[in-house]
Amino acid sequence: MNKKLFTLASTATVAAVALTGCVETKSDVKENDGAESTGTKPVIELLGMGSSEQDMNIVRDQLVKNGFDVKLNIQPDYGSFTAQQDAGNFDIAISSWTTVTGNPDYAVRGLFKSGGDYSRTADKTVDKLIDEASTLTGDEAKEKYKELEQALVFDNAYIAPLYISQKFQGIYKTEVNPDTVRLPKSRAQAWETISFNDEGKNASETLVLHQAIASLTSLDPVKANDGSINTLNTNMYVRLVNLSDTDDVVSEGSLSYDHAIAENNEEYYFVLRDDINFAKVEGEKAVDTGDLVSAEDVVFSLNRAKDENSVPDHRTYSIHENIDTVEIVSDLTSLESVKTADGKSILEELSDELPAAISEVVTDEKDVDNAAGKYQVVKLTTPNPFPQVLNYLAHQSGGIVSEAAVTAVNTFDVASYDPNSDIAYGDQSTITEGGSYANHLAASGPYILVKKNDYEATFVKNPAYQAGTENEPKIENISVRFIQDNDSALSALRNGEIHVLQSVPETKTDVVEGDENLQLKTADSNAVSYLLFNTSGRETAKSADLRKAVLYSINQSEFISYYQDKKKPAVSTVTPLIDTGLKLEADSAKVKEFLNAYNESK
Amino acid sequence: MKFISDVKLLLKITQEYVNAQFTIAFSAIFSLLFLLYCFNFSEGVWRPIVLVFFAIYAATTIYVWLTSLVIKKDLAKHREVTKRSRLLGIPLILTVFAGNVFAAGYGFMLASKNKTAEYTFAVYAFLTQIFILMISGLNIFKPYVVDTFILAMGTFIILAALYLVTAILIARHVTVDTAPKWMLPLGIVLLIPTLTGNFFSLLLGITLIRKARNTDPSAVEKWQKTWNKILRNTMAVFGLFFIVFMFSLSVVSSWTFDYDFAVENNYAVLLQTPTLEYPLGTDNFGRDLFSRIVFGAQISLIVGFCATIIPALIGGALGAISGYYGKNTDNIIMRALDVLYAIPGILLAIAIIAAFGANTTNLIIALSVGAIPTYARTMRANVMQISNYEFVESARALGANDRSIIFRHIVPNALAPMIVKATLTIGGAVISTSSLSFLGLGIEPHIPEWGNILKVGSTYLESHSYLAIFPGLCIMLLVLSFNFFGDGLRDALDPKSN
Structure with missing residues (x-):
């Protein structure tokens, strides 16, 4: 018995020793990483929205692995996020920017120039580079933007770039013809081209689209510039020019037949169509007001767009600050005398696409008759050579509003405007169902908003929008369904509750591809995600070394593998528009170096 | 005829036999589940490991069934389970290594008289x-x-x-x-x-x-x-x-x-299906789901226990004072608690977290506050009943002060219903913790907590369902366990059955 017990015990001991030998412990494996930087770990507060939880987790993980302590500040929605940001309760904030105008100037001016609409930086070098770069084109511009990125990202680390997104559009192809649904890089979704598979349904069936935000900032194009109205206002107001799917400025589908740039790059000419009238809503139907969308309205709209004091709470004047004058051309000979860069005259340049040759330019909308050769031509000037102004005219804030409708509603004095008693043109309360409903909108675009509630906004076709041309809206009724959660929106798309989803989540594209009812379309986008550093009060504001330590902790390839290769590396918000050749590489050696420098400077 | 009915009665009161029936049922269910899972229908291949488990469980089921027959025979013949039949229980103990706790427990029961x-x-x-x-x-x-x-x-x-x-x-x-x-x-x-x-x-x-x-x-x-x-x-x-x-x-x-496996992202192994290295697979950040669930139990249990004990203590004390003194004291305390009672518990918790921020301490406080009135009510009813008993009168006659009467004589005798109530509500607290985390109001998302894990899983329900199934099962089993144990405790402490 004793012998047996002894054998058993010795066998167990041998087995245990053998087991111990073949198992590697953590200290065996991590021995080499033991050289942690000395001193206390810097604490970084990371601010973000619940919807960017994944990005926050990746950033947190990368910072922790590089010797930071990270405190998360997760806010449920955009409102509380900006409240926290304005209160300065962050060191770094997950931010994103989409350059909807498709030009590099817009990608930096508002964001990084001192005093810009969204700017939190004040750096003279950066300001100077932004201004210089805006006047340049081609390789010169590329070099200047490269200098800007160097100053903005690598020298000062005002931002730490994360990635460029791509666009994933899901279309319910059982109902909607996927070939008619455009997926442009920058501009908002264009509704007028969309058609059902069975074109007979276009007049009777309602097309259901999707938007995340239900609270509409304002339906006056100059009083809002955000995701809540970008698509809606783009489709409700026509502009002088449009952006093509690949971000070229074109006249197609716009108010102008054609446009021309004078050789000095300071004068811009637009010859206007006469087949668009304003529409208004009467008894939940769109009615043709008979009021032509004319040069007078263009002058009125662009003048109020560039004037900060034209409306209370103006949100877009800085975009249009480069417009000097807007006027109606009264003398045909002046078009003949001015030359374009090609050496042709403006008149020749404008005459390419017209239904009848220009015989006369008229100043009064009553005299317009394109078929008889009587056109209106608008001339716009900029104080400096600035060809990117055309991109800004293609922005939703350059939408043409009705002078008559706007002046009829905005009767108050702008300086003494009281939001509690005065109702401005485009206020969302006027189109929200209920007691305050009084739809006073006048739409120059293909569709007009009838009414909205928290669940959806309903639109009907403008009957007087380029009727009979290929730009005439195909579908009669459109409903924009408000679904905040992207995954829920995807479910709605899958069961046909909505017909087009502009933002399929990156991690779910295989679900859309595998669904026989759906078609997935992919395109590049100008949306860049980046970390914004707090530039007032916090440690990150004082120490460039600390900011750079965070910058070099960011490993973009990890983001890309998390999003299954559906993101692209970025350097700044300019990257999707101009690839300057710079690259951000994660480097833990540099992080240690900058952290040590930061600790010493304390 | 009398003889047969006698055996039936014997079978009913013989714990081994009842236990055997129970074990057969559970082992059969598990072997069926293993059988269903052992063939991969979409790829048309067998899963050998699952097949082995199926074989073990199926064999166990049959073996237990045979022992139940032997018990039946023994009872008919000898009126008790014989020593030789009891030896049959010993091999069953080994089934613990296949994870069959039912059969192993039954084996131990059978092995000893x-x-x-x-x-x-x-x-x-x-x-x-x-x-x-x-x-x-x-x-x-x-x-x-x-x-x-x-x-x-x-x-x-x-x-x-x-x-x-x-x-x-x-x-x-x-x-x-x-x-x-x-x-x-x-x-x-x-x-x-x-x-x-x-x-x-x-x-x-x-x-x-x-x-x-x-x-x-x-x-x-x-x-x-x-x-x-x-x-x-x-x-x-x-x-x-x-x-x-x-x-x-x-x-x-x-x-x-290792906590690192549960929180550190590993982009090389995103969304892996279960393997030996990652027994329950990895999540969308390449973290080991198995480690996350194990560490998640810590927070779920801590919050669950604390959010039960704190209101039980506060509510119990308030209820005891209120029940003992009666009159105005009772009115003031209970009406104030009625106000608290009128606010839905989870809404109150959400409001507290929204106001003070999300972390473990706030989560415990938020869940505790809403539960105080129900404990106070239970305690008050018990104390009112017990304070009329003679032993309380005698303590008072002996000159004991109020505090010692309440906390030394009354409360210990009024504890049984409180314990039962606490066991039954602890499951609810675990669920509330997980719900709040699921809504993004609980613990920071990277910290392993069952609600957090389930939240990630819910978005991958279609493509990687195991991410939601395992944390879901854990929450379900833990809550069920508390409920079953609470039921047993109630039956045992019920004065009617004593």
């Missing part, structure tokens, strides 16, 4: 330890283990052996009312492993010490009786087993599991 509460405690302490050993042992397949791993595993093996030896000794030497004197030191030794969270060991130690000292036989008998009642309820025992197992696992996990 002596069914004292200590024996059951020792058996389940052993089963818990083996389960923890096996679960922790899976970490061998990881690239590395924590430094304390070998030491901890060695301790687990020693403890398991200790429990097994204790069980054998108890079966041989302990009777329903006495234990030999030399078991006293053993009892004291058995208190130490409580540090690993194994409550069975604590119960075993306490019972052994009391029995061996044998100073207050009536108290021992009462204790024994209550536990026997609980332990006769098979579901309550398995409920308690799962609770103790989860608790113990969450306590020892820091010594056998």
